[in-house]
Amino acid sequence: MDDGILLTEEQKKSQKRRSAAIGIGLFAFVAVVFLVTYFKIAQGAANGVL
Amino acid sequence: MSDIGSSDTFKLPAALPADYLALLKPRVMSLVVFTALVGMMAAPGSVHPVLGAIAVFAIALGAGAAGALNMWFDADIDAKMSRTRRRPIPAGRLLASDALGFGLFLSVVAVLLLGAAANYFAAGFLAFTIFFYVVIYSMGLKRRTPQNIVIGGAAGAFPPMIGWAVSTGGIDINSFLLFAIIMLWTPPHFWALALYKRGDYAAAGVPMLPVVKGAATTRRHIMVYSILVSIAGVLPVLTGLGGVLYAIVSIGAGALFLILAGRVFFSLAGSERTQSKEHLYEVVKGDRAARDLFAFSIVYLFCLFAALLVEYGAGLYFAIPFNLISGAA
Incomplete structure (x- = not known):
């Protein structure tokens, strides 16, 4: 079955660009969460909590 | 298939x-x-x-x-x-x-x-x-x-x-003052815009003050809120949040805000356009006053907060020799 939504070339292009933006956003989110975790742990260690 | x-x-x-x-x-x-x-x-x-x-x-x-x-x-x-x-x-x-x-x-x-x-x-x-x-x-x-x-x-x-x-x-009193400045700044900022964009708001059915109460009422309200925001803008000096630089900026920018609000108050900004050429000229001139206030209101808020940023971010805070919280220094 090949039923489904047929995208135009313009829609395919914009879909690719949205996918790339989601990928970059996801990567940035992981990096931000990593930084928060790292600096929170470092702060905790400096304050003698850990 | x-x-x-x-x-x-x-x-x-x-x-x-x-x-x-x-x-x-x-x-x-x-x-x-x-x-x-x-x-x-x-x-x-x-x-x-x-x-x-x-x-x-x-x-x-x-x-x-x-x-x-x-x-x-x-x-x-x-x-x-x-x-x-x-x-x-x-x-x-x-x-x-x-x-x-x-x-x-x-x-x-x-x-x-x-x-x-x-x-x-x-x-x-x-x-x-x-x-x-x-x-x-x-x-x-x-x-x-x-x-x-x-x-x-x-x-x-x-x-x-x-x-x-x-x-x-x-939160404390100083953070509330920063809140109050922006809260009191918002009405004259948006009403100045609404005065010369009232047709837009009317078409969309948004009951902005100039659409519902007319231009003259709006100009009066702008004047009142401009006085309030100019006073609120100086209050951080009295609590010690703002130093010398902030005092100079808030007083100077506040005075200019009042002058521009006064220009709007005495203008025909937002009034119904008439077919008469003389009135048309006056209305355009009045709208200019509203546009100027709208533009300056952005500069005003930026200057106040930038002064605080410079004082605290660049270590250029020099205390005023009196404040309401700690009393005379």
Whole structure:
């Protein structure tokens, strides 16, 4: 079955660009969460909590 | 086998990442970032620079999420106003339901991120701000009362308090003063815009003050709020939040704000246009006064908060020899 939504070339292009933006956003989110975790742990260690 | 030919394509909007970025209202976001940063810097607490930067990013994300939710709800009136009809949803580049999903997702991410990077008081405050802007202002007040921006202005005034809460975990009189300045600044700022864009608001059915009560009433209200914001702008000097530089800037800029508001008050800004050439000239001249006040109001707010940023960020705070909180120095 090949039923489904047929995208135009313009829609395919914009879909690719949205996918790339989601990928970059996801990567940035992981990096931000990593930084928060790292600096929170470092702060905790400096304050003698850990 | 169905034959899906090129003539049977689904009309899906071809939204680009830039359209999603436009949903976040980047210009409003930049003001939010700036005022939140000042609130954070001026607060007596301390915050790690990296965590502080992430906290400001989270606040910006929350403001953007609120903007996206506002665009989802207001798509119908945005389509009727020349100022907003090129936004992604009324322009047909993005589905309203996509904006709703995007805004809700970003709201959750922003609040959780702020909670993790700073504290859960600030995160709760951010969640309340998004709720206030979307539900209280956009859904409740905007289409119902000409006082919409007087109360709704609180949403735009909360960011410096959130920034303050990032540093201290709470609020105090000085953070409330930063809130009060923006809250009192909002009505003359938007009413000046509404005076020369009243046709737009009338077409969209938004009961802005000039549309409902007329231009003369609006000019009086602008004058009253301009006096209030000029006084509020100087109050941080009396509590010791603002130093010498802030005192000079707030008094000078406040005086100029009053002069421009006075020009609007004595003008015909926003009055009904007549066919007579003489009156037409006067109206255009009056609209110029409203445009000048609108433009300067942005400069005014920027100058006040920039003065605080310089005082606290660059270590150029020199105390005024008296203040209401600690008494005479």
